[in-house]
Amino acid sequence: MTVIVLMDSSDASKQALALARKFGEPQSVSMDAVQPFAPDALAAILAQAADDMNASAVVAAGTERGNEVMARLAARMGLPLAANCIDAEPGDPTTVTRQRWGGSLLEEARLHSPRPLMTVAPHTVAADSGPPPAEVEVKPVAETDLVVRVVDHVSPSNGGVSLAEAKVIVSGGRGVGSKEGFAIIEELAGLLGAAVGCSRAVTSAGWRPHTDQVGQTGTKVAPEVYIACGISGATQHMAGLKGAKRILAINSDPQAPLMLNADYSVTGDLKEIVPAISAEIRKRR
């Protein structure tokens, strides 16, 4: 049995490959098979390959692109799709465990399909360490599948530390109180060479741009240290923190969920505590 895996060079792809091996001998289609990126064309290539090889399943990483292409494949083939699986067992039906709510909830489900289509949630399965699978021979695609394609690329304008890659993040929530209140957050971030993050309460109020938002509908972060100031710790915020090594919570409410789900906590008014930390760092220099 052959299983087809949509792959790029990311770890997420190797994790998807590891899960795919349960469904057969993998053959891959490269995310770069069509340049520039054209998701319908990739779906067409996957569909053709799956039919040609009578594939037992088609698998991709649960990245933005992976989920997008697999949804198009599912629509094209008229099959169900299980997105962001953390585990799957072949059978009739296939059983899957998949993420909901950005990973705050798990769903066990039965996938009734002659050809299971699945994406694998990043960082939930150990990456495959074997040799890369053989690549499927790619045939030309129809013009109609190239209507949706990348025609240009714009680079980010800001030169600051990127949230997704930051080693340290100082993040503020509603407790910061105002746009101006972020001055003390920025000061501490500056001293630490950190990126500034925030909760959705802050972006909704217009205090910070959405590019600073951490969480389910913001950025998922993976810093060495995440300092959460005046953030309560709603599940949707925590969904962005799964990759954080150490979390320090600063909050006036010792029972706030983030205070209980952090590694370190400081109780009290952030308006006193944050400047005091900045002063202490300066003192020691």
Add this chain to the structure above:
Amino acid sequence: MKVLVCVKRVPITGGRIVLTDDARAINTQHLGFTISPHEECGVEEAVRLIEANKGESVVLTLGPPEAVEQLRDAMALGIDRAIHLKTDGQEWDAESTAAALIEAIRADETSNGPFDLIFFGNESADSAGFQVGIRVAYALARPCVAGLKKVTLEGSSVRCEQEVEGGRDVYVVPLPAVLTVKEGLNLPRYPSVPGKMRARSKPMAESTPTRPVPRLELVKLAVPAGQGRRAESLGAGSAAAPAVVEMLQKAGVL
């Protein structure tokens, strides 16, 4: 022009998700409801497009009787009318949801004319299948661009920006098109009191589709085990600053 936006009612879970006894749903007894932030941006974009270009904006949902609240909320922000596909509260899988929406869109377009743009959230807040908008686009044979942070009308085309590592990819597709959007697309407005008043008398159509047997069949839900973080207190107030700095030094970031 005509613009449609599709939304889904979901609970606002707080710090901890609690499940029903049969573990097949979230216990929503003490929870409020909303739509995904992605969809809020879709609603805002639809309202802005019609403010700028004239025409009609419509909101469509498949959901329980109470989803009327979310439809009225959207109309309070400026959407002109609503279509409610009523369920009995049971969850619908993504494939079945898409099928019901497709049927409703076809019916509405037959009576009222085609939509130039149809907005979806990139993924629903709760089940997050990443596919309903794309399925609808395929069935209607319209181009679909996904995961958008910026949408600009350019005559009979739409320019779309999708956030990717190291910047944004740009797509330009002809209308009519289906767009799935993400939070950050715009900053949604708050409803005004007159807006809420007007929403009460805006038209709302409803029908009751039959739920097909799902091919992605929910068996049960589980709250994943925590990451086992147990907060060590570094103290209270500004007196904790030295302990914080020592922690940062130990972590190797200072």
